Amino acid sequence: MTGVGSARTVTVLKDLEFTHVVSIPDGESRHLFAALTDDPEITVISPTREGEGLAIAAGLWVGGCKPLVLLQNTGLMEAGDALRGCGIGPSIPLMLLVGWRGYPGTLAGRLPIDSAYPFTVPLLDAWEVPHWRLMSDEDLPVLAEMDRVASTSSKPAAVVFGHAFLP
Amino acid sequence: MTIERMDLFRSLAAHRGDEIVIMTMSATLQWPLVSQHPLDFDFLAFGMGHASDFGLGLALARPERKTIVLKGDGGLLMSLGSLVTLGRYGPPNLLVLLLENRSYEMTGGQPLAPGVDFAKLAQGAGVSKVETIEFLEDFETALPRLLSEPGPRFVILPVTNSEPLPPVSHTDHAGRVRDLRHALGVM
Numbered sequence: 001m002t003g004v005g006s007a008r009t010v011t012v013l014k015d016l017e018f019t020h021v022v023s024i025p026d027g028e029s030r031h032l033f034a035a036l037t038d039d040p041e042i043t044v045i046s047p048t049r050e051g052e053g054l055a056i057a058a059g060l061w062v063g064g065c066k067p068l069v070l071l072q073n074t075g076l077m078e079a080g081d082a083l084r085g086c087g088i089g090p091s092i093p094l095m096l097l098v099g100w101r102g103y104p105g106t107l108a109g110r111l112p113i114d115s116a117y118p119f120t121v122p123l124l125d126a127w128e129v130p131h132w133r134l135m136s137d138e139d140l141p142v143l144a145e146m147d148r149v150a151s152t153s154s155k156p157a158a159v160v161f162g163h164a165f166l167p
Numbered sequence: 168m169t170i171e172r173m174d175l176f177r178s179l180a181a182h183r184g185d186e187i188v189i190m191t192m193s194a195t196l197q198w199p200l201v202s203q204h205p206l207d208f209d210f211l212a213f214g215m216g217h218a219s220d221f222g223l224g225l226a227l228a229r230p231e232r233k234t235i236v237l238k239g240d241g242g243l244l245m246s247l248g249s250l251v252t253l254g255r256y257g258p259p260n261l262l263v264l265l266l267e268n269r270s271y272e273m274t275g276g277q278p279l280a281p282g283v284d285f286a287k288l289a290q291g292a293g294v295s296k297v298e299t300i301e302f303l304e305d306f307e308t309a310l311p312r313l314l315s316e317p318g319p320r321f322v323i324l325p326v327t328n329s330e331p332l333p334p335v336s337h338t339d340h341a342g343r344v345r346d347l348r349h350a351l352g353v354m
Contacts, residue, residue, distance in 0.1 A: 020227075045227075045256055047220070048248025055217035056252070059224020062344055064353040067224075085214030086221065090340035154341075 002104075003163040005137055006035040012140050013068060014041055016147050020060050021045070022053040023070035028099040032070065032165035050075030051082035057094055058086035072099040073120040073160075080127075083156060088127060093150035096129070096158040097143075103162040124158055131158040168301035172266065172326040175306060176201045179235075179264075182310045186233040186262075187225060187347075191218035193272045194237040196332045205350035209343055211335070216245025219263050223253060226261040226319075229351060233260045233314060241271045241279055247288065250321075254293025257319025267325045272332075289321045299323040 009032055013021070020043045025033045037044050047053040050071045057067040071079070076098055087094040102117025124131045130149050132142035142159050150157035172193075180201040190198045191210040198207065210218045218238045226234035243249070243265060253263065265285060271277045289297045296318055300306045306324065313320060348354075 045252075047252045049246070051214065052217060052220045052246055052249055052252060055214050055220035056224040058213075059221040059226075060228045061224075062221075062348055062353070063225045063228020063351065064348075065224075065228045082214040082217055085212060086217065090213060090344045092344060 002136065003166045004134055004140065004161060006032040006165045006167060008137055008140060009143075009165065010035045010039055010042070012143050014039070016144060017066055018042060018068045019065040020057070020067040021070050022047060022057045022060075022067055024048070024050060024053065024072075024075060026072040026075075026099055026101075028072065028101065028161070028164040029070055029097075030165075031167045036070075050079035054079050054082035054094060055086050058090075058092045061092055061094070068095050068097060070097045070099075073101050073116050073123075077116070077119070077123065083127060083129075087156040088129075091154040092156070093154050094156040095146055095150050096156065097134075098124075098131075098158050098160045100160050100162045104164075107162075120160065124160075127156075129156050129158050131160055134159050134161040135163060169325040169327045170301070170303045170306060172268075172328045173197055173200070173330050174303050175266075175324060175326060178303065178307050178310065182307075182314060183235075184314070186235050186314065187222075187229070187351075188235045188237065189218055189222045189225070190237040192239045192242055193268075193328070193332065194239070194266060196335065197328075197330070198237060199336075200333070205346065208347050209336070209338065212337075212340065216242045216249070218242060219253065220246065220249050222263070223249075223257060223261060226258050227256070230258060230260055233262060236261070236263045238263065238265060239272070240265060240267045240269065240283075240285060243285065244279065244283070250289050250292035250294060253319055253321065254289075254295070257294070259317035259319065261319040262313055263319070263321045265321065265323045267323050268327065272328070285323050289323075294319065294321045296320040297323075299325070301325055
């Protein structure tokens with residue numbers, strides 16, 4: 001089965017001591033979003049747009065919290081100026097869990113290819129944001145690797161997930 | 168009915184205690200003329216329109232002290248959804264002061280879309296404590312209340328400016344962040 005278990009992901013995020021998840025719900029992350037919302041140890045904040053969410057996360061981090069931003073690749077594209085201004089420029093280690101819209105369809109050979117798909121990885125590379133892939137439960141340790149690299153470099157880092165989170 | 172912006176800043180600086188003050192755009196040029204406080208934070212170039220979003224995150228993280236955001240109406244128009252988030256998640260220690268000059272001052276004074284009612288926008292977005300203050304005397308009278316009573320609070324301040332703007336200071340962004348975290352005692 002493809003996809004990552006939501007409950008296991010929440011456990012990993014709690015082990016890594018994330019305090020907040022800033023996220024606008026989307027189809028691929030809806031089960032994870034629900035699991036996070038149900039968990040009393042992590043506070044979920046839903047902004048109205050992703051750039052707004054990155055700025056909120058930056059404020060949380062400056063104030064001593066540890067936020068994760070859960071967003072779709074389309075939202076990452078919208079949030080470019082906030083990623084630059086609130087993360088890359090001021091060396092704020094924003095951590096991003098990015099839904100790779102278009103990945104499953106492209107993998108299955110469906111046409112037309114979702115235009116969000118091909119730009120996702122090149123965009124992260126262009127911003128010099130290190131990134132890892134999360135495709136199954138076995139990949140969950142990449143979240144700790146993202147945390148380690150973001151913390152030591154004090155720069156944004158991302159994990160890209162290709163399939164919808166499982167209930 | 169407008170307030171001269173530097174008079175407003177002088178008054179706020181005189182009443183301000185240990186609150187965090189986040190400023191952006193024109194305020195970054197003039198607030199430092201009246202305040203050099205370790206809890207001042209220059210948000211210029213950190214993300215267009217997002218000063219109050221950053222302030223919301225900071226206020227949530229630091230509930231023990233008030234966070235004040237000085238932002239302009241042009242910046243607010245860049246992120247109007249922020250008002251909805253302020254209404255939904257804004258904590259009691261957040262005070263947003265909207266410096267309403269009806270123009271994009273930093274880029275030459277181009278006019279904003281006319282007829283926008285920022286008080287109605289904020290109220291309609293779910294912000295319960297919204298007020299407009301049009302005279303300096305009223306602002307000075309309100310300040311002790313604004314600084315002490317719980318929010319989140321959104322205050323519209325129609326302003327003019329007759330004083331020359333100092334040049335933009337391009338200080339190190341990462342250094343600004345380090346300094347604020349140090350002032351807050353965040354390691």
